[in-house]
Structures are given as structure tokens and as C-alpha cells.
Amino acid sequence: MKKDNLDLFEKSTEAIGWFQIFMSPFLIGVIISAIIYFPNPNTLTLVLALVIILLGIIIGIRLASKIYKSENGTIHFISRTDATPDIDELNKEK
Numbered sequence: 199m200k201k202d203n204l205d206l207f208e209k210s211t212e213a214i215g216w217f218q219i220f221m222s223p224f225l226i227g228v229i230i231s232a233i234i235y236f237p238n239p240n241t242l243t244l245v246l247a248l249v250i251i252l253l254g255i256i257i258g259i260r261l262a263s264k265i266y267k268s269e270n271g272t273i274h275f276i277s278r279t280d281a282t283p284d285i286d287e288l289n290k291e292k
Contacts, residue, residue: 215272227254
């Protein structure tokens with residue numbers, strides 16, 4: 199997908215796709231941080247939880263930006279991972 203000639207709708211869908219890809223590692227980091235911090239809230243676990251959340255943010259931004267800059271873009275990536283080729287082949291046989 200050429201990034202030069204995207205209209206407003208395509209740019210907004212790419213931005214939504216970027217956000218969806220970013221949220222996956224970020225939410226995993228938040229869940230792991232909650233599991234670490236809430237059973238034993240103290241300074242050490244708080245620092246560890248914040249480091250894990252920061253790591254999730256960094257990984258999410260790098261992954262989403264890498265996919266956004268790719269040839270196909272974020273929407274193609276999301277639709278490809280959400281596709282069900284096994285079910286599609288079963289429907290073709292019927």
C-alpha cells in the first residue's frame with residue numbers, strides 16, 4: 199500500500215489498526231504488572247510493575263510502527279490474522 203496517496207478514510211483506518219496492534223503488548227504488560235504488584239504492594243513490586251508496563255509500551259509502539267511502515271499496512275495485517283482459511287475452504291467445498 200502506498201502511503202503517499204492515502205485519503206482521510208484510509209489514514210484513519212490505518213491509525214485504528216496501529217492502535218489495535220499497540221494495545222496487545224501494552225495490555226499484556228498491564229496484566230502481568232497487576233499480577234506482580236497487587237498480591238504484595240510495596241516499592242520493589244511497584245518499580246517492577248512500572249518497568250514491565252514501560253516495556254509493553256515500547257514493544258507495542260515498535261511493533262505497530264513496523265507493521266504500519268510495511269508494504270501492506272496495519273489493516274492488511276489485522277485482516278490477515280483475523281482470517282479463517284480453514285472455514286473458507288469448508289465453505290468452498292459446500
